[in-house]
Amino acid sequence: EVQLVQSAAEVKTPGESLKISCEASGYGFDNYWIGWVRQMPGKGLEWMGFIYPAENLIRYSPSFEGQVTISADRSINTAYLEWDGLKASDTAIYYCARRGRYGIRLLDWIDPWGQGTLVTVSS
C-alpha cells in the first residue's frame, strides 16, 4: 500500500524556521514526483512545488518560489518542506502529495495525499 506519513502539527512564532517532513512507503520513491499543497483555513488547494528525487529536480509554483524550500532524502524516502522566517500568513494545513504516475513528466494528477500537517504561526 502506498502511504505518505507526515510529521506532527507545529506551533511557531513569526520569524522562526521550520522543516516539516513526509515519509513515503509502498512504492519506488526515486521515480515519482512528490511535493506539497497548501490549504489555508477554510480555503481551497494551492500547488506549492514538487521534487523528483532520482535527479533532484525541483519545480516551484511562481507563488511560492523563494518563500519555501523543498528537498528530499532518498536514503530514508522522505520529502521536506522548509521555511526560513515564518509569517502569520503561513498558517495553513500542508499536504504532502505524490504525482499519479511513474516518471519524469511533472504534470499529472495527485494520488495519494498525506494526512496533512497543520502549521500555526502566531505571536
Place this chain on the structure above:
Amino acid sequence: EILLTQSPDTLSLSPGERVTLSCRATLNIGSYLAWYQQKTGQPPRLLISGASRRATGVPDRFSGSGYGTDFTLTISRVEPEDCAVYYCHQYSDAPDTFGQGVKLEIK
C-alpha cells in the same frame, strides 16, 4: 496560469438525487483534468483522472466527462457519505491549478 471556475458554490440535495458539478477552464486543457473529494478534517481523495477515469475503489455512481474547457462530475444517486467539498484540478500546464471547490450538503 490556467484558471478553473467551479459552479455552483454550494449544493444541498436529498439522498438518491442526481447531481452534476461543473468545472470550466480558461484555456483548452484537453483531458488533463482530475476531480477530488475532501471530507471535513480529511485530505483530498482522488476520484477521477483524465477527465473520465475513475480511481481505484471509487463507487460507479461517480462519473466524469468533458474535454477542452468544460467538464462535469456527476453523482448518479447521492448518499449521505458524499457530503464533502469537490475540487477540480488541471494538470495540462504549469503551475497546475485547482478550482475553488463546490460544497455538497446532504439533507
